Amino acid sequence: MSNKIIIKESVRGIIEYVLKTGSLDDRYMGKNRALEGTLAHQKLQSSNEKIYAQYQKEVRLEQSFDIEDVVLLLEGRADGIIIDDGSVYIEEIKSTMKSLVLIDEDYNDLHWAQAKFYAYMYSLQNQLDEINIRLSYFNIETEEVKSFNKNFKFEELKEFILYIINEYKKWILLKSNLNSIRNKSIKNLIFPFNTYRKGQRELAISCFNTIKEQAVLFAQAPTGIGKTISTIFPAVKSLGENRGERIVYLTAKTITRTVAEEAVNKLKDNGLICRSITLTSKEKICFKDKTKCNPDYCEYAIDYYDKVNDVIFDILNDDTDFTRVKIEEYAKENKVCPFELSLDLSLWCDVIICDYNYAFDPRAKLKRFFEDDVDKNILLVDEGHNLVDRARSMFSAEIYKSKIMQASKLIKGKVPKLYKALTSINKELIEVRREVQELEVNSMYKKDQYKDLYKLLRIFLKECDEYLVKSVNTEGYDEIRDLYFEIRSFISISELFSDKYVTLVEINRSDAKVKLFCVNPAENLAKVVQEAYSTIIFSATLTPINYYIDLLGGNEKSYRMKLPSPFRKENLKVYGHSLNMRFRQRENNIDNLCKLINKFKEEQLGNYMIFLPSYQYLKQIYERYIEIYSDKDTICQQEVLTEREKEEFINNFQDGANILAFCVIGGIFSEGIDLPGNKLIGCIIVGVGFPKISNEGDIIKDYYEEKGFDYAYIYPGINKIMQAAGRVIRTEEDKGRILLIDDRYFTIKYRSLLPKEWDINR
Structure with a gap:
């Protein structure tokens, strides 16, 4: 067994893969009740514990099957095992909203099939010649139970199980072959650049060692180090050593998903052979005007389960890179739903690039990866600073x-x-x-x-x-x-x-x-962060790092690292002015602020961004500025922008344009925007980035008591400042300047939070 490749699958997964048929249909049928389903199991299990002297619930079972040079390890959990008067019953519990009168013994073949696997496993391990299966339906509304009992001979179960295994054989051999090819390519894979940037090697080694220890790492790595390739490369090398079964790269924005795709493709250009996929939301990838998945409305839903396995088998033999465009092409060609195709195809992929909500949001997460198989995931969480607010939203x-x-x-x-x-x-x-x-x-x-x-x-x-x-x-x-x-x-x-x-x-x-x-999402996040094979949370701005460890599901065992900027210190000049920018004084300082802005941008010609604390104040400053100095070469961010308007705004930043752009701190142009060289030579940051005073902010402040104001306002504000400042220097050749306008930047508190290499010139 040790010389063979081991492939783990769930009983439920293999049954559905082989036996599921029919069309997609998301029309409400009173059955999508996961929460009540769990409660139904618990209620019936509690009842059985009282009735039967010998009763076990949630019994983990596993069995291996030799298929040529592969060992298939099947795992599952029987809802209950009853031993009553010498007879053994394997109980499978299913919750339903349907009247029990309408449910008969042959209601669902998949339910019996799953129970047969558990019965076979238990019989084999306990040397039973026969065993009983009890299929129990629990009506959530009435709490009534209807059960069907069947007796099976061991040979009868064995015949059925071998039939299913044989049907799944080609998939096992395909997966084995693909993994073997992948691992051989990884063995010879080297870092895709001739040299490491300053700090890049340290980050890659820390990621590799963290995965090796199945631990959690929080890494602050400034812009320019090359965080994406420095996390993906060691994760891929870890896969090649059978650590974890897949890499899940989680992002908050489309732009970072694109960067991750480029990093994987760079490794593929250097010899890596693996399957990678980018998941796109149903609303964006759906071919129809409305996302109504049923055969009466959408032709791509018709007979989906009858077609999809053959489609995936052909795709996996032909391709390894599954972008949105390719998935749409395959879906149209084979007339299957592109969203469901991407989810089913992801089961066969080594690298999955997707949004945070697929992992963490209880209403949207992929249960196949983040409940059933969470311990097989190597999680790479990009722009981890964004996860705090996203998590609070997902769990509220x-x-x-x-x-x-x-x-x-x-x-x-x-x-x-x-x-x-x-x-x-x-x-x-x-x-x-x-x-x-x-x-x-x-x-x-x-x-x-x-x-x-x-x-x-x-x-x-x-x-x-x-x-x-x-x-x-x-x-x-x-x-x-x-x-x-x-x-x-x-x-x-x-x-x-x-x-x-x-x-x-x-x-x-x-x-x-x-x-x-x-208020505090840490406990909910930890269920994924801590239970994954390994988790790397990284960003250019995780300051202070203990704040993020505290809120993002870390603990005292979590590793942490903070890398300095790879760029020469003299390339960035940081200036400060102690104008009072507290909310009550802003109105009084409008003219003074306009003068400071104009003076700073006149000192060195080029393109600048000014980041202001709110849209309301942005409008006031812009209107007053153009009144004093004219609107020549100025642009102003609007509160609502289309994708095309965002592109047009960014396209203004060209060499020699001398654009002065008025933007809002924490907005779409203060993060994730790449303007290297002379496209942006400086930024002016007004205020300290405080989030807008809100009920939620004050609740956070109260909750954390002595740390409350820091957690609610100061640390999120510093994060916005650092992200905005990070727009200026993007490459080793870039030179730029920053002006911080607020007297609080000169306090001990803020100096301790700003980068040590920033020497603020008054």
């Missing part, structure tokens, strides 16, 4: 009273039970609103939950199930369906509620919003 949820009222009006007189449920929710939200009004404020938060509201929301979900199945294409259906999923999301997040959360209520005239706000 909210509902609005106005949406409840709107839904009530749509179904009034049509669906009495549903209308009654919505009316009850509305009354409860009126009481919540009154609670805030009595305090004579517009908002309040508490550390406990409105559990009475949760009960009413669950009643709505229950009543809505029948409506959504029976009322398709009726007036108001889409609005009720959207509200249903919003409330489901709210209830799902409520299951995560802990001392890391608060309930925030905000009122605006007659409307009220109840938000489950995740």
